[in-house]
Amino acid sequence: MCKKDHSIYSCPSFLELSPGDRLNRVRKINACTNCLRQGHTVKDCKSKFTCRKCSNRRISLLHINKNNTNEDISRTTNTIQICRFAISSKSTSTC
Ligand SMILES: [Zn+2]
Numbered sequence: 001m002c003k004k005d006h007s008i009y010s011c012p013s014f015l016e017l018s019p020g021d022r023l024n025r026v027r028k029i030n031a032c033t034n035c036l037r038q039g040h041t042v043k044d045c046k047s048k049f050t051c052r053k054c055s056n057r058r059i060s061l062l063h064i065n066k067n068n069t070n071e072d073i074s075r076t077t078n079t080i081q082i083c084r085f086a087i088s089s090k091s092t093s094t095c
């Protein structure tokens with residue numbers, strides 16, 4: 001995560017990410033999505049923790065709110081707007 005001496009779930013740069021980005025990070029470092037420790041997967045997780053919000057075997061920090069799916073949509077919209085801007089400002093566009 002970062003080079004400071006703390007665990008991933010107390011890392012400010014991890015906590016400021018959206019749950020989806022956190023999940024990507026956790027998967028990238030092959031950590032368990034239930035306890036955020038490395039060296040095992042959630043299937044082998046001995047932790048009794050479950051998500052406080054939906055009781056899935058996934059730490060609450062990685063809980064993705066189903067009502068909160070507009071993040072990806074707004075990103076896509078931004079990309080489209082940038083592309084349109086590029087097209088209108090330059091006649092040749094790489095978009
Ligand atoms: Zn950190």
Ligand SMILES: [Zn+2]
Nearest residue numbers: 032034035045
């Ligand atoms: Zn685990």
Ligand SMILES: [Zn+2]
Nearest residue numbers: 051053054063
């Ligand atoms: Zn959950």
